[in-house]
Amino acid sequence: MGAAKGKRVPRAVREQQMMDAAVRTFARRGYRSASMDEIAELVGVSKPLVYLYLNSKEDLFGAVVRRESAALVAAVTAAVEKGAAADRQLWSGLTGFFAHTAEHPDGWAVLHQQARSQGEPFAAEVAAMRAEIVRFVTDLIAAAAKEAGCAGELADREVAGLAHALVGAAESLADWVNVSVADGISPPGAAREAATTLMNFAWSGLGPRMHGERWTPA
Amino acid sequence: MGAAKGKRVPRAVREQQMMDAAVRTFARRGYRSASMDEIAELVGVSKPLVYLYLNSKEDLFGAVVRRESAALVAAVTAAVEKGAAADRQLWSGLTGFFAHTAEHPDGWAVLHQQARSQGEPFAAEVAAMRAEIVRFVTDLIAAAAKEAGCAGELADREVAGLAHALVGAAESLADWVNVSVADGISPPGAAREAATTLMNFAWSGLGPRMHGERWTPA
């Protein structure tokens, strides 16, 4: 892969190529095992150029983490149908999430598996991004509770717990979908299917679900 | 530090000491960054002895992963109230899971964060263990469906998806609980609380929950 070997590419473009290669390499090898040599070779460029543009392995990883974080948040944000009912907003956001992770499995692996298992600079960065999403979900749950006229039934801590559970469930499903799909089935359908399954689980609950009740996007 | 520096310790004991040190080191540094030097020093023995007993870093990590996997599965299995209703079994298993991860944060970190982000030998091992748990949950859900007289309502794939979602939610909650508790609240109570929160989420669903419905262990 790695960019047609044409020489003299402008810096901004090269930097993106380098980050692309880095995402791929970090996802496959892990932060420590990935070598700057491999990344440079993947871009079709010498190592010093990578250092000239991105300073160090640590900086490169940081830049990658930030870029992928921002992309994920942007994808989810863009997918949410603002103004809709809380459950509908949740469902659309989840659809965006599953679609994005399916389309960018390496970016997702860097965020979810590599960055979190590295020490403080990176784990914290991803944790912050995740906290942002958890907060979004928390707000939606609280909003839904208010809409439903539920007063005080749900303690703040329980809402937070539910949000964490929901986000964790989504992450787990994303992995499962990506693994079981590999790269065959159409992502759009799969993303909506996964989001619906999750809403059925989270919104309706397993108990009611067993009596044939089901949550639907409509 | 760690083990008392008395010499001439029997092999079986030394091996456990080494694995203890390895769990701690791998959890804190990650597989690649952890050094055999640090592990040996933590045990208070020389590196060659670690190699004599555990062969290689890879083997040591594998042994650690297997030991921690087995311990986790054993803890969950032991906690399940066999013969009880499906939801009660689920709840008791989750309680065991939360209690174990809270008591063994390093072991849980090795399994959940480190082993999964390493290449094939280890990721597969953890995946197998996880699959075992997912299958257990899947069976419980299916059993509950049968109990409820739900026929064909739940496709196999959907059940599998729900199980994955539930397991992911549990993992996420485990991290959240361990972080937010640090080492303050009593773990037993925290584990039951987390399990209950998760059952409320998973079994009753967010929708019903908002109208005051709540799942209880009793």
Place this chain on the structure above:
Amino acid sequence: MGAAKGKRVPRAVREQQMMDAAVRTFARRGYRSASMDEIAELVGVSKPLVYLYLNSKEDLFGAVVRRESAALVAAVTAAVEKGAAADRQLWSGLTGFFAHTAEHPDGWAVLHQQARSQGEPFAAEVAAMRAEIVRFVTDLIAAAAKEAGCAGELADREVAGLAHALVGAAESLADWVNVSVADGISPPGAAREAATTLMNFAWSGLGPRMHGERWTPA
């Protein structure tokens, strides 16, 4: 920083700017640690321009050494009161030496500390310059001896030794004065003071000095 960033500067001027930056950088970092990047940045031009004008790091250092050598020799030569008595000539030359090294500490550091500790091309260059000064001093001592009617008392080798001692004493005093003065006392006065101290030491000797004898410029 450094030179105003105006473009299109004539070559001769740019070359001096580059050598100025080089003197400063070599003095502070040493030959090996100084980087062409830093020098170029200090001038406010790109590295290729430095190479275009000065060929290589080695050439640049050589040019700097030669320029600073010549400047030092010129300063001393200009300060010597030709035709005066030998001791008076020596004193005036020393005054010029101390004044120059105080005014050009970076140039002096490059000559005295950096160039001498580098390999053959540069150490030899500085040694040649130093030899020139030693010869000048040697001649002065020989002349003084002749004036004093001292015949054969002083072997050539001893005169050479005395000259080397005197030059070394001057170098040492130059460092001491520059350090202890930092940038406080007026350099002109300091230079004359140092020269007088040294003449007292070298010409009168410590023994006589202790009985109140003292050498004076007049």
Place this chain on the structure above:
Amino acid sequence: MGAAKGKRVPRAVREQQMMDAAVRTFARRGYRSASMDEIAELVGVSKPLVYLYLNSKEDLFGAVVRRESAALVAAVTAAVEKGAAADRQLWSGLTGFFAHTAEHPDGWAVLHQQARSQGEPFAAEVAAMRAEIVRFVTDLIAAAAKEAGCAGELADREVAGLAHALVGAAESLADWVNVSVADGISPPGAAREAATTLMNFAWSGLGPRMHGERWTPA
């Protein structure tokens, strides 16, 4: 050269071998240009062993500087005839200095040329050692002045200046002797000759010397 290639040498011995090789290499190449590879090869050992024992290039250089500093101070101290007259003490100390620098030219080069031109950690260390010697000389001059009944004639600052001049003269002569002798003439005689020349210069002064006066050790 470098130690018979026999394997399994005790650590303490190896460390000395490494420092010997380092002195030689640093003296010839300079701190920056010397490579750990070359040092290791000179010892007949692999690079990792050098790092295992001496930590880093910086630490190795520091260890070398401290060892050579201590050796020089010890040599001078041992050579001083305690209790003798001030000039005699000075002469004997100088003899020790010239003998030591002649016997350990690489050590002297590391101290005088390399360490001083490196940045703060090392330059300061050598400066401290040198200051110790300057103080010793200062005290001798002051003592001589007191012996001579010279009261207040010599200001403290002038004494300090004279001491600096004397030390610088000695350093310069050491270089000159080592260069002009290379490794031919008997060092003991050369050291005494250099010391005597310097005492003639410093103690009697050039002026008196020209009238046939001469300082003698006796």
Place this chain on the structure above:
DNA sequence: AATGAATGAGAATTCATTCAT
């Protein structure tokens, strides 16, 4: 049961230097 001595193989990082414009 245990260790001091030693290394092969790599990894990140830096730097003087050139090419094409």
Place this chain on the structure above:
DNA sequence: AATGAATGAATTCTCATTCAT
């Protein structure tokens, strides 16, 4: 007169691993 893009060649340092006792 001047520069953005690019690299070959080191160099420091680390680590899993073994040997001889």
